[in-house]
Amino acid sequence: MKKVIWPVCILILFLFASCNPQSRNARNVILYEHDGNTDELVLQNEYLELRFFPETTEIVITDKATGVQWRSNPVGNDPLADTVTRYLQKSLFSVEYADVTGVGQTLYSLEHSIENGNYSYGIEGGVLEVNYTVGNLERVYIIPPAANEDRMDEFLENMPAGDRAIVRSTYRLYDIDNLRSTDNRTELLTLYPDLIRRKIYVIRPDAREYQKAEFEVIFAAAGYTYDDYLDDVETYPLTAGKERPAFNVTFRYSLDGRSVVLDVPFDKITFRPDYPMTKLSILPYMGAGGFDDEGYLLVPDGSGALIYFNNGRFNQLAYSNNVYGWDEGLIRNVIIVDNKAPFPVFGVQNNGNALVCIIENGASYASVQAGVSGRNSSWNNVYPRFDIIHSALMNISGRSDRDVYLYEKAPPSGESITLRYILCNEDGYVGMAKEYRTWLLKNYPSLNNSNLSGVPIAVEIPGAVNKTQHRLGIPFDLPLKLTSYKEMLGMVEDFVKLGWKNVQLKLNGWFNRSVDHTIPTNIKLINALGSKKDFQNLMTAARQNNYAVYPEVDFFYMRDKKPFDGFNLYSDVARYVSRERIQRYPYSFVWFGERTQWGKLSYIARPQVMMDIIDNFVAKAGTYGIQNIAFRNIAAKLAGNYDERRFVSREASMTMRRDKLAELYKSGTGVMLLEGNAYAAPFADFIVDMALDDQGFGITDVSVPFYPIVLHGLVPYTGRAINLAEDYTKNLLKTIESGAGLYFSFMTEETAILQETKFRQFYANEYHKWVGDADALYKRFASDFGHLYYQAIVNHVILSPRVTVTEYEDGTAVVVNAGDYAVDYEGRNINADSYIVLRQGDR
Known part of the structure; x- marks a missing residue:
């Protein structure tokens, strides 16, 4: 009996220790104390002055050339503000924490640090460092x-x-x-x-x-x-007595040209083990505009969106959007709306001056928050909020009737949050876009090396999907041909005859059975589409005509796990904080939950495994003549691995992707991205499915092509496939307004063949019905816009809610009227749902 009991006891002790993540690598909370000195501190350079007020730790940034000031906090008391909002308005940050049951609270730097005198500061080496102790400071x-x-x-x-x-x-x-x-x-x-x-x-x-x-x-x-x-x-x-929540946070300010750089090192963030810091909001009222100010907030909503000051939409939900979308390493039971911010930038236009913030480090943890005056505040504000410690609800229903959460031990060591606030040389969202474009070019000099010319055009060709088919009365999940390799070759020959130049071909569903292909540790062409020789003939013909072929591969979701396929469910799958494997089914657009009865189970690969699979694929692809890759999810979905044994933070995962894309770029492997999140865009040869519109938040007023302005002339991009758009005309006009290229999706089979499959996204792909219209559109774009695609967009003006002007370096202006009525522009009539192109000599 003793031989049985002792191993069980050892196992229980091991599990107990491993389920207490706070028992290792914790850092003590330090008590900082203010020495009572009230002398202001100043950082300054040729362009800026940063003044620090010790009584509140507020800052004021002054543009030396114009005298314009940007304050971290509003002046005076807000008559509309409730107690909580008032504390936030006078704070530099807020801390959210939770206990093991998931119950939490928010602490504010003013109430829980400054008013208690629990902070210190000083300048060393041109850096102003402010150390805060927040919370209950009973000495431990x-x-x-x-x-x-x-x-x-x-x-x-x-x-x-x-x-x-x-x-x-x-x-x-x-x-x-x-x-x-x-x-x-x-x-x-x-x-x-x-x-x-x-x-x-x-x-x-x-x-x-x-x-x-x-x-x-x-x-x-x-x-x-x-x-x-x-x-x-x-x-x-x-x-030990009762432990109470307490935290350390350190702000480090420095000046860099016309920028104020704020760094918040994770190694200086500490908390008591029973109360992990879950979120950190930073400078929530930096540059806020009041009732008497004119301006707007720029938010990273799709292509970009504006929230006008005092717009009266205070009954709408406040703006909240995750940078780079939902963290796929966290549990998600339903998807109703999958909003995401593809770039880590927000800004304020206030009384003719612009301030833009670039989240340089920690962007993958960020969400952008924004609100308008009228509800419980007289101010319009935008700011970042960061996930610090992740958690997972544990399944212990058999032992407890309350929720129990497991938390990470500490923030990732060596990482930080870095915010760059730039006082823009030009005002407006165009001025902000130019600052971000300059920042990208400084950090990624290779961005300006595109060698394409003419109209950027991409064509997706779906090869096969999987469908239940019967053989001798027995149902099998088999490949269903949509376009064979020879038919793809026929399309290439057609495009050449039509005179299309530099076509970027994206092959979807070309290998491993289906569009939802099996784990890409091996490459197996689909017999139903033809032979290896047929595929190589396609690659050769495309290359001879200066077309680039990008076979699409998903290295993120692993489907159809089979024995001996090189992917291990125990060691290669990313895990939640709870250490459960990250596995999920597709989500239903009807009831929003996972389609467990109809859909393929997929696993998310660990970040390092994902990199290894990419290397393996590139090594094997050469035997098929493949020189380029279209990445389905590397620039669209992002996750860390929260298994503490192989922990990789979301930020580290993003860095691994960026480094891998840089490596492929340098090796000459062509890269096409779907959606094109900003961390990946600098290494892309082409981007498709990029957001050209906002996502329809109720609080926003108008969409703007902020992200297209940033990338135009640096990376060719398109929106969604024109023939698959829900609103063809709107998609086309947004394409023109944003300076985007053309994108089509074609297959040779009729769409009726897709009945009783889950691939309804190809509902309007019939090649022979679309190729004539596509050719007419291509020739029209080549004539009207062919000379513009590799210039920078220098200005964008909203004449009215649905009438815009996009201006280019050579003086060309494209005026788009997406409204219901004709408008007059400089004496020229523009019909509804139409546009005109005015070259410099025409104006």
Whole structure:
């Protein structure tokens, strides 16, 4: 019986230890104190002055050339603000935390740090550093509240004799066989259960605060750490008292040209183990505009959107959008609307001056928040909010009737949040876009190396999808041909005859059975589409006509797991914080949950495994004549791996992708991206499915082509396939307004063949019905816009809600009227749903 019990006990102890992520690598909360000095501090360079006010830690940025000032916080008291909003308005940041049950609270830097005097600051090496302690500051001394004799002796032996004697005199060594008459045996065993078999050192209850402070230094010199303290508290939890939430956050300000750079290092973020910091909002009212101001907020909604000051939409939900979309490494039960911000930028236009913020580091953790005046605030504001510690709901329903959450141990070591606030040379969202474009070119010089000319045009060709088909009355999931390799070759020959230049061909469903292909550790062409020779003939013909072929591959979702396919479900799948595998079915557009009865189960590959699969694919692709890759999800969906044994943060995962794309770019492998998140765009030869419109938030007023302005002339891009758009005319006009290229999706089979499949996205793909219209559109675009695609967009003007002007470097203006009525522009009539092109000599 004993042989059975001991292994079980060891297993239970292991599980308990592994399920307590806070027991290792924690950092102690430091108590910072203000020295009472009220002298203002100043950072300055040729362009800017940053003034720091110690009483509140607020900052004011002044443009030396114009005298324009940008304040971190509004001046005065807001009559509309409730208590919580008032604290936020006067704070530099807010901290959100939660406990093991998921219940949390928000603390504000003013109320819970500044008013308590728990902060310090100073300038060193041109950097202003402000250290905050937020929360309940009941002092916790990092000394053993209790420890068994063997453990205590390890530290006592490392102390000088004098210190050792002082410590021993302040601790009592309890012996269960030698208790005093006044000792309560039952109470002692409750506090120290292992006292029954070993002696325990316990600090005496009359130990003074100054003694504990001295002991903290002595024990630290003897090698005692915060992790040791947590171990002792875990061993004797009743000795620790009630732990309360407290946090450290450090802001580091510096000046760089016309930019103020704010760095928040993760290594300086600390919290107490029972109260992990879940979110951090930074400079929530930086540059905010009030009732008397004129301007707008720029938010990263699709292509970009504006929220006008005081627009009266305070009854709408406040704007909130995740940069780069939902973290796919977190549990998600339903998808109703899958909003995302493809670029990490927001800004404020206030009384003719523009301030733009680029999230340089930590963007993958960020969401952008924005609100308007009228509800509980007189101010219009936009700011970033960051996920710091992730969690997962544990499935322990058999042991507890309350929710229990498991949290990460600490923020990723070595990472930081970096915000670059730029005082723009030009006002408006175009001025902000130019600043971001300049920043991209400075950081990614290769961006300006596109060698294409004429109209950017991409054509998607779906090869095969999977469909349940019957053989001898038995149902099988088999490839269903939509376009064979020879038919793809026929399309290439047609395009050449039509005079199409530099066509970018994206092959979808070309290998491994289907559009939803199997795990791409191997490449297997689809027999139903033709032979390997047929495929190679296609590649050769495209190359001879200066067409680029991009076979599409999904390296993110792994489907159709088979034995010996090179993908291990135990070691290669990313995991939630709960350590469960990340696996999911497609989501239903009817009930919004996972389609477990109709849809393929897929797994998310660990970031490093994803990189390895890409390398393996590139090595094997050459034998098929493949020189380029269309990445389905590398620039569209992003996840970390939260299994602590192979932990990779979302930011680190993003960096791995960026490095891999840079490596492919340098090696000459062509890269096509779907959607084109900003971390990947600098390495793309072509982007398709890029957002050309906003996503319809109720609080926003108008969409603007911010992201297209940034990329135009640097990376060719298109919106959604024109023949698959829900609104053909709107899609076409947005394409023209945004300076985007053309994108079509063609197959040779009739769409009726897709009945009883889940591939309804190809509902309007019939090649022979569309090729004539596509050719007419191509020739029209070549005539009207062919000379514009590799110029920068220098201006964009909203004449009215649905009438815009896009201006290019050579003076050409494209006026788009997406309204219901004709309009007059400079004496020229523009019909509804139409446009005109005015070259410089025509104006």
